[in-house]
Amino acid sequence: MDDWLIAIIKVVCIWVWVLLIAVVMTWVERRGAALIQDRPGPNRAGPFGLFQPLADGIKLFTKEEIIPTKARKILYILGPLLFSVPAFSTYAVVPFGDKIILGGKEIILQVSDVNIGFLFILALGSMAVYGVILGGWGSSNKYSILGGLRSTAQMVSYEVPLGLALLAIVFVYGTFSLRDISLAQQGTFLGFLPNWGIFKQPLGFILFIVAAYAEANRVPFDLPEAESEIVSGYHTEYGSMRLGLYLFGEYVNLVTLSGVTVALYFGSWHMPYIDLGAYLGPISWGIVSFCIFFLKVSFFLWMFVWVRWTLPRFRYDQVMGLGWKGLIPLGLFNIFITALFIQLTV
Amino acid sequence: MNQNPTSQTSYESDNYVTINIGPSHPSMHGTLRIVAVTDGETIVKAEPDIGYLHRGVEKLGENLTYHQFIPITDRLNYCSAIPNNVSYEMAVEKLMGVEVPEKAQLIRVIMMELARIADHQVCIGILGVDLGAFTPFFYLIIQREEIYEIFEWFNGARLTNTFGRIGGVDADLPDDFEQRWEELKPNVRKANDETEKLLTHNRIWMDRTIGVSTFSPEDALNWGFTGPCLRACGVKRDLRIDEPYCMYDKFKFEVPVGKNGDVFDRYIVRMIEMEESIKIIDQAYKLYKEMPADAPLMARVPKVIKPPAGEVYSALESPNGELGFFVKSDGSAKPYRIRIRPPCYMMFQALPELVEGEMVADLIACISSLNVIAGELDR
Amino acid sequence: MDLKKRVEQCLGPENFVVAMTECQGDLSVEVPKRNILDVMHLLRDTPDLGFNFLSDVFGVDNLDLNKPKKKPKKKEEGEGAEVEEESKEKGPLPPRFEVVYLLLCLERNERLQVKVRVEESDMEVDSLYLIWKASDWPEREAFDMYGIRFKGHPNLKRLLMWDEFSAYPLRKDYPLEGQGEERHLIYDD
Numbered sequence: 037m038d039d040w041l042i043a044i045i046k047v048v049c050i051w052v053w054v055l056l057i058a059v060v061m062t063w064v065e066r067r068g069a070a071l072i073q074d075r076p077g078p079n080r081a082g083p084f085g086l087f088q089p090l091a092d093g094i095k096l097f098t099k100e101e102i103i104p105t106k107a108r109k110i111l112y113i114l115g116p117l118l119f120s121v122p123a124f125s126t127y128a129v130v131p132f133g134d135k136i137i138l139g140g141k142e143i144i145l146q147v148s149d150v151n152i153g154f155l156f157i158l159a160l161g162s163m164a165v166y167g168v169i170l171g172g173w174g175s176s177n178k179y180s181i182l183g184g185l186r187s188t189a190q191m192v193s194y195e196v197p198l199g200l201a202l203l204a205i206v207f208v209y210g211t212f213s214l215r216d217i218s219l220a221q222q223g224t225f226l227g228f229l230p231n232w233g234i235f236k237q238p239l240g241f242i243l244f245i246v247a248a249y250a251e252a253n254r255v256p257f258d259l260p261e262a263e264s265e266i267v268s269g270y271h272t273e274y275g276s277m278r279l280g281l282y283l284f285g286e287y288v289n290l291v292t293l294s295g296v297t298v299a300l301y302f303g304s305w306h307m308p309y310i311d312l313g314a315y316l317g318p319i320s321w322g323i324v325s326f327c328i329f330f331l332k333v334s335f336f337l338w339m340f341v342w343v344r345w346t347l348p349r350f351r352y353d354q355v356m357g358l359g360w361k362g363l364i365p366l367g368l369f370n371i372f373i374t375a376l377f378i379q380l381t382v
Numbered sequence: 383m384n385q386n387p388t389s390q391t392s393y394e395s396d397n398y399v400t401i402n403i404g405p406s407h408p409s410m411h412g413t414l415r416i417v418a419v420t421d422g423e424t425i426v427k428a429e430p431d432i433g434y435l436h437r438g439v440e441k442l443g444e445n446l447t448y449h450q451f452i453p454i455t456d457r458l459n460y461c462s463a464i465p466n467n468v469s470y471e472m473a474v475e476k477l478m479g480v481e482v483p484e485k486a487q488l489i490r491v492i493m494m495e496l497a498r499i500a501d502h503q504v505c506i507g508i509l510g511v512d513l514g515a516f517t518p519f520f521y522l523i524i525q526r527e528e529i530y531e532i533f534e535w536f537n538g539a540r541l542t543n544t545f546g547r548i549g550g551v552d553a554d555l556p557d558d559f560e561q562r563w564e565e566l567k568p569n570v571r572k573a574n575d576e577t578e579k580l581l582t583h584n585r586i587w588m589d590r591t592i593g594v595s596t597f598s599p600e601d602a603l604n605w606g607f608t609g610p611c612l613r614a615c616g617v618k619r620d621l622r623i624d625e626p627y628c629m630y631d632k633f634k635f636e637v638p639v640g641k642n643g644d645v646f647d648r649y650i651v652r653m654i655e656m657e658e659s660i661k662i663i664d665q666a667y668k669l670y671k672e673m674p675a676d677a678p679l680m681a682r683v684p685k686v687i688k689p690p691a692g693e694v695y696s697a698l699e700s701p702n703g704e705l706g707f708f709v710k711s712d713g714s715a716k717p718y719r720i721r722i723r724p725p726c727y728m729m730f731q732a733l734p735e736l737v738e739g740e741m742v743a744d745l746i747a748c749i750s751s752l753n754v755i756a757g758e759l760d761r
Numbered sequence: 762m763d764l765k766k767r768v769e770q771c772l773g774p775e776n777f778v779v780a781m782t783e784c785q786g787d788l789s790v791e792v793p794k795r796n797i798l799d800v801m802h803l804l805r806d807t808p809d810l811g812f813n814f815l816s817d818v819f820g821v822d823n824l825d826l827n828k829p830k831k832k833p834k835k836k837e838e839g840e841g842a843e844v845e846e847e848s849k850e851k852g853p854l855p856p857r858f859e860v861v862y863l864l865l866c867l868e869r870n871e872r873l874q875v876k877v878r879v880e881e882s883d884m885e886v887d888s889l890y891l892i893w894k895a896s897d898w899p900e901r902e903a904f905d906m907y908g909i910r911f912k913g914h915p916n917l918k919r920l921l922m923w924d925e926f927s928a929y930p931l932r933k934d935y936p937l938e939g940q941g942e943e944r945h946l947i948y949d950d
Contacts (some may be wrong), residue, residue, distance in 0.1 A: 178401055204403035256586055257516055259743070348586050349514030351743045352423055433921035438937075440906075442931060445937050476785050501823025603867070606815060624870045692784035694795065695863055695874065697816075708861070712826055723817040723863070731898040760921060 038141070046147050047128075054127050058287035059089045068341040099276035104176065107273065111174030115270075116278045119167025120285035122160040123292065129156050130295040133213050133329050134305050136322025145326060146215055154202055155298060158195065161251060161309070164289070165191045168260075172270035183269020184337060186352055187253060187260030193359040194250035194257075199368030201237075201244040204374045205300055208236050214296070218304030222311065230308040233301035239370045241301050243363055248293040250359065253286065253346040258354055294336035298329060305313035305329040397421055398732065401742075405434045411508070412747060412756025415735070423741045430733050435760040441730060442463075442759045443720035448474055448548060448687040451720065456542035458722060459758045461504050462497035464533075465700040470720075472627065473696035473707035475681075477689040485677040486550035488626045488670040493536070493545060494628075495659040495666070499570060500529045501701035501753075502652040509649060509750040510581065513590050518577040524585045525573045528566050532559075548687055550680035555670070574656055588646065595736045595748040597643035605735075606728035609703025610651045611747075611752060615643030621699035628698075633665045645744075645751040688715050702726050702753055724758040764788055764871055771807045771830055779878075789874040797877050798887050804864060804873070805892065812873060816863040818899035820879075820907040826934040827854045855942065856880040858907055862889070888914040905930060906931035 052321035063078075063086065070077025103112060133145035150156060164190055172184015209217045221231045229235045250257040260269040271282045298304060305325035316324060350358070398419050405413040412586075413434035441459070455470045456463040468490050475482060482490075490674035503526045507519035525571050530540040536555065537543035548554065553713045581587045598605075602615040612619055620637045622630040640647030689711040697706030703725025710719040729752045737745045765781065768790055772778045780791040792800045804812045820914035848859050856878035864873045877886060889896040898912045903922040908929040911917055919926060923944050928935055 073517050074524060119510060178399065182401070258514070279477075345517050346580065348510065348581070348584065349513065350586060350589060351741060352588055353741065354589055433923070436921040438930065441935075441937060479785055522857070549780050603814060604894050606893070619867065693789065693874075694785050694787050695872065706863075708817070708819070708863070710821065718826065721817070721819045721861075727898060728895055732894070761834075 042141070042143055044148070049142040050127060050132065050147055051124065053132075054124065054288055054291055055284070057291050057337075058284050059093070061070060061290065061341075062089045062092060062283075062289045064337070065341050065344075067337065069345050070344070072345045073077075093280070096277055096280040100194075101276050101278070103271055104174040108174045108176060111170045111191055113174075113278075115167050115171025115174055116274065116281035116285070117167070118170060119164050120288070122163040122167075123285040123288040126157050126160045126292045127288070127295065128151055129214055130292060131218055131293070131299055131304060131329070133322055133326035134218075135318075137318035143322075144215065145322060149215045151211070151213050153214045153217075154296060154300075155212055157292070158199060158202070161191075161198075162195065164285070167282075167285070168270055169183060171274070175270070175273035177273050179345070182268050182273050183260045183272070190250055190253070190257060190260065190355055190359075193356060194247045194363075197243050197359065197367045198247040198251060199362035200364065201240040202300075203239045203245065204237055204367075204371050205233065206234075207374045207378055214299045216301050218306075221303045222306055224309065230303060230306070232303040232306075232308075237301065237370070237374070239366065239373070243367050243370065244297065244301070246304060246363060247339075248297065248357070249343070252289050252293055252340070254290070256347045256349050257355055258344075259349055259355065260264075290337060290340055291333065294333045294340070295329075297336055299333040302332050396725065398426060405743075410755050412728075412759070414749075414754065414756055414759070416745070416749075418742065419743060420742060423743075425737055425742060425745060428734055428737050429747060430730055432756070432759050435756040436683070437761065439761040440720055440722065445716065446688075447715050451717070452547075453542070453544045453659070455722075456544055456621055457757055458761060459501070459700060459702060459705070459755050460503035460541060461755060462701050463629055464493045464497040464540050464545045465698060465705060467543075468494055468628070469696065469698045469705050470486075470707050470709075471546050471548050472698065473687065473694060473709045474687065476696045477681070477692060477709055477711055478548075478687070480549055480681045480683055482550050482628075482681055483678045484629065485548075485554075485670065485673045486679050488666050488673070489551045489555055490546060491628050491630070491633075491666045492555070492663050492670070493533075495663045496529050496532060498659045498701045499656050500526050500591060502656045503573075503751075505701075505753040506577065506649060506652055509747070510577075511647075511752045512746050513587070515581060515587065516582075518580050521573045521576050523568070525570045532562055532566070533639075547680060549683035550678070552680070554679060558700075560667070560671075563663065565686075566663075570656070570660065573674060574653060578653065582653075589746060590663065590743075591646040591649060591751075592644060593642070594645045594744045595643075595740060595751075597635075597732075597736060599643070601735070602643065605732040607703070607732070608728070609699070609701070609725050610648055610655065611643070611703070611729050613638060613649035614640035614651045616723075621697060621704055624704045625697075628667075630662075632669065633662050635662050635665075645747050650749060685717055689709075693719075697723065700725060702755070702758070704727070705758075716720055722725040722761055724761065726754045727759050730754050730759060764873070767809055768804075771803055771810055775799075777803075779885040787872065787874060789876060791878065793877060794877045794886055797875075798889070801862075801889060801892050804875070809851070809887065810866065811868060812864040812866045812871075814865040814867050815895045816865050816872075818860065818862050818889070818896050818903060820903040820931070821859045821861060821908050822857065822907060822933045823855070823859060824857055824889065827857065858884065858909060860903060860909060862884055871899065884908060885912050886908045887912050888917075890914055896902040907927075908932070 066088065067077040067085065078088040081087040103109060104201045128147040129150055131146040135142050135144045168191065169184050169188045172180045205217065206212060209220050211217060221233060223231050225231050234241045253260055271279055272280060305328050307328060310325060311323065398421055400417060400419050403416040403418060405415045415431040415434065417429050417431060418425050439454055442454060452467055452470060455466040458466045503522040507522045510516070511519045533543050534540045537545055597615050599615045599617045602612050603617065608613070608619070615627065616639060618637060618639045623637060637659045638651045640651050652717040690711040691711055693708065693710035695706055695708045697704045705725055706723035708719070708721040708723070709717055737748050740748070765783070765788055768788070769778060769781070770837055772790070772792065777792050777796055778790055779793060782789045858879040858881070860877045862875040862877060864875060879886060886909060888900055890913060898920060900914055901917060903909050904911060904917055905919040905922055906929060918924065922930065923946070926942060928940060928942065
């Protein structure tokens with residue numbers, strides 16, 4: 037019984053937490069954009085515009101739900117659901133801290149530590165592609181179809197470099213589970229470098245981060261949604277809460293991808309060189325590891341915002357060219373080098 | 383306006399999709415419509431359709447007096463209204479044979495070059511936004527607001543400044559122009575520098591703009607191109623040097639010339655022109671300061687302007703190209719015929735040739751780089 | 762002027778010059794309508810003229826210029842009646858429309874206006890599209906605004922007004938407020 041209760045509490049907590057981060061991200065995006073662009077940003081709805089996401093949420097909730105006449109109803113309604121549900125569920129396998137000991141029971145700060153770890157993430161990410169293509173096709177609008185097709189092609193193409201980078205991680209750590217990989221990133225190697233993934237897999241990190249931007253449909257890869265000529269791409273015909281599901285799903289995707297990046301490449305909840313777990317008590321270590329983890333995640337979320345407002349966007353054929361002709365050969369090369377290294381050093 | 387411009391052609395294969403980049407769309411070029419027949423992402427044929435902002439300006443001109451027409455010329459190229467005003471005034475002055483005093487000419491030059499900077503700022507900003515680089519737009523627009531402050535403080539209006547009168551200028555530059563200009567100059571240069579740092583050597587920007595809609599100089603001249611788009615193709619032609627007006631022959635400035643005529647060259651030409659405009663304003667202001675304080679600002683023109691019967695054409699180098707006015711008078715107080723030669727009209731008609739074989743994303747980049755302004759196109 | 766002599770030398774021998782006027786330094790030459798293509802070829806190809814850039818093409822409606830002024834400032838009716846009688850005695854009115862071409866020589870920076878008079882009964886002029894593609898839209902606009910047809914133009918449709926618009930707005934007898942035409946859009950389904 038206890039285990040069930042703990043699991044349910046973890047699910048609810050992490051679900052609320054991720055949703056909160058997504059909501060705060062809308063605020064960060066707008067204020068961050070304003071900071072980069074030398075203007076104030078939203079500052080009316082509450083101090084520093086902090087109630088702006090609340091205002092946006094209320095607006096989206098209270099708008100009228102319109103379904104276009106020519107739209108295929110089932111596909112139109114299914115699209116946002118298929119996009120946002122995998123986005124929320126993927127976070128189940130990402131750790132958000134080490135363990136905490138409450139009332140004598142050791143609770144790991146991860147909703148479920150399955151041993152297929154990030155394969156689960158890749159699989160659910162592929163489901164999200166359905167959400168896009170159904171939304172685009174179901175809207176019965178030329179621009180939506182164009183946007184949906186572009187986005188689908190992009191997301192499917194960039195799953196391959198993502199998978200190749202993750203495969204190299206498996207070579208290094210020998211496991212798919214994100215918790216085990218996080219635990220293995222303690223300490224140092226070569227005397228001075230922390231045992232983080234980025235130092236063991238620099239090329240893999242670059243591949244992963246580029247593929248992550250493409251999977252999340254963010255600039256410079258945001259041609260499916262913000263192109264001037266296809267208006268808003270696959271979510272042109274959506275309004276009210278369905279659009280809200282698409283937009284929140286995007287931000288939750290960002291949080292998940294940042295979480296995976298930190299867990300695999302940036303030492304998860306470990307501080308470099310200092311092993312805090314040995315100094316702090318169990319409860320405080322749980323809380324501190326949670327904070328360290330989310331500090332690192334927030335750095336990567338800020339990176340997403342920063343890059344969005346700095347770079348122009350790619351053209352469709354350039355995106356495809358980069359993915360297939362650039363990243364996949366690099367990914368294969370990375371695997372080859374990693375395997376060679378491991379063979380020679382073990 | 384056509385409902386089906388491609389119905390006469392044979393582009394009805396099953397593989398072709400016709401998309402309509404309609405009169406209301408997210409880029410800020412005004413109300414234009416382009417019907418693009420695409421094969422996947424490649425454009426087979428792109429036909430522009432204009433007339434959504436047609437206000438009958440030429441017909442209005444035949445019913446208003448010469449002075450009453452000046453505010454209407456503001457609304458042609460509304461991103462930089464002053465060259466429109468000055469071009470019209472110069473045409474009427476040429477018809478009447480009136481010589482504008484030097485001080486007024488210098489004030490005209492200063493204001494026209496400020497308007498040129500403002501127009502290029504908005505053109506490059508919008509080019510960035512259309513291509514996904516949102517930030518340079520803001521840096522440039524903030525400086526454009528400062529230029530608008532100068533316009534408002536001199537003319538009374540920010541955007542549609544009805545500048546000047548037939549025969550000269552109505553008011554002198556107030557005393558603290560120098561201080562304002564010295565404050566504005568480094569800021570404009572800084573915004574341009576930041577834009578260059580963000581864009582010019584950026585790999586993604588270069589990929590998106592180099593080689594897109596290249597145009598040879600012979601084609602450009604055949605189609606009637608003028609202005610930055612012609613200079614980007616490699617033809618060194620600038621009315622300020624070739625047919626000098628308003629004391630431009632007394633200033634030293636460079637005219638940038640591109641090589642390939644693609645979007646990147648047009649962008650670079652405009653960036654350099656902004657810098658050259660700053661130099662011209664400095665030189666013009668230096669000459670202005672040497673003029674006596676009570677030098678005349680207006681030539682002696684009658685209160686009711688009735689030019690002698692005749693017809694005359696006068697053109698100047700507006701930020702977009704050769705903006706010309708053909709004024710025909712029959713001796714009465716109202717013009718008989720006014721014809722406006724819009725620069726981007728000639729360039730937009732070449733759109734099918736410019737974007738054939740390019741991708742849809744390039745179509746947007748090409749239109750942005752031509753700086754098509756619907757007010758000028760449709761009149 | 763030197764330009765005037767050169768133009769006369771070029772076009773004169775074939776009797777292409779109907780009239781030549783000059784206004785404030787702008788030279789304007791009127792040529793017969795049926796010879797416009799030959800004139801343009803000559804102006805472009807003669808080495809000492811070399812007009813290789815077409816700046817603009819537009820139409821002018823001379824209806825009010827040809828008519829005597831019907832609102833004289835005289836107060837007596839007798840004089841007004843005399844003026845009307847006089848005009849009736851004169852010969853046929855000159856052609857109503859003109860098409861003006863603005864040419865430019867890039868090397869020498871010289872401009873020339875070439876005019877062609879178009880009768881109301883025969884409103885067709887040869888199109889310059891094959892010589893300069895820059896005449897594409899200006900000729901369409903002249904057609905749209907005045908009704909002057911251009912023979913040989915690849916796509917002579919209305920440009921600024923909508924396709925089904927029936928009148929020609931820039932003519933002098935079209936009122937400024939319009940005649941109340943409305944556009945009715947037809948939807949497919």
